[in-house]
Amino acid sequence: MALIEVDHLTKNYGHGRGIFSVSFQIEQGEVFGFVGPNGAGKTTTIRHLMGFSNPQSGKAIINGMPCFQRASTILQDIGYLPGEVALPDGLTGWQFIRMIQGLRNYHDDKRLQYLLDKFRFDPADKTKNMSLGNKRKLAIVTAFLADPKILILDEPTSGLDPVMQ
Ligand SMILES: Nc1ncnc2c1ncn2[C@@H]1O[C@H](COP(=O)(O)OP(=O)(O)O)[C@@H](O)[C@H]1O
Ligand SMILES: [Mg+2]
Structure with a gap:
């Protein structure tokens, strides 16, 4: 099982903004980056991993736990910038x-x-x-x-x- 799993993650802010069916997996020990122009949805994706935002559909999972529902447990293992x-x-x-x-x-x-x-x-x-x-x-x-155990860095x-x- 991947340490971090983003599966068809969707948050539609309307007018074509937001994130639409984003999927990726990150294994333990992996350094994973994603790039995109301003407004592409990088921060929105990260905010779901941090459990600040509840997905409209799809999943954001860390250590087998859904990030929004289990945020207080998951955040103990995360350093966040x-x-x-x-x-x-x-x-x-x-x-x-x-x-x-x-x-x-x-x-x-x-x-x-x-x-x-x-x-x-x-x-x-x-x-x-x-x-x-x-x-x-x-x-x-x-x-x-x-x-x-996990570092999540937004525009480090x-x-x-x-x-x-
Ligand atoms: N809370 C919000 N309400 C409405 N629109 C939002 C909100 N957060 C982000 N957006 C929109 O979602 C899109 C993705 O934003 P964001 O994730 O910040 O992009 P990035 O970090 O890649 O520059 C942008 O069009 C932004 O305006
Ligand atoms: Mg951003």
Whole structure:
């Protein structure tokens, strides 16, 4: 059985928009990407895998579980980078990282330091004062932080300079 299974997934927003009968399978250990022009439906597909959206027809399944119905279980294994990062105001990067560590109950500071070094990122600033690139870096670091079994990254290179990409 594939780890991730998308089977004839359909969400019709009307006027020809949405996703229509999208199917693919991803095995454990596989790195899988999909590309398409703006509005093709990449984010909509990802939102179904994250269990944020209930399919109109077809299926989005992770680990044998339907993503929408079993979201709270499935999300424990997922690190997620949204296409549009929305960070809470009034927190520093450090406070945000500590909050995510607490929520995920994962406190491996060696891994955190590895990620901060890898992305040459200093989380001292308040999130609202960060450049777009640094907001993206903070979101990337927190997606990878808990060493999740599954990583779902929406436009992971967006906002980063060529070296960081
Ligand atoms: N919540 C929504 N309500 C109505 N239309 C939507 C909604 N979300 C996405 N769409 C439409 O669905 C299409 C696919 O969008 P999206 O998945 O964001 O594309 P991509 O990520 O590939 O750029 C677009 O035409 C978009 O306008
Ligand atoms: Mg998108």
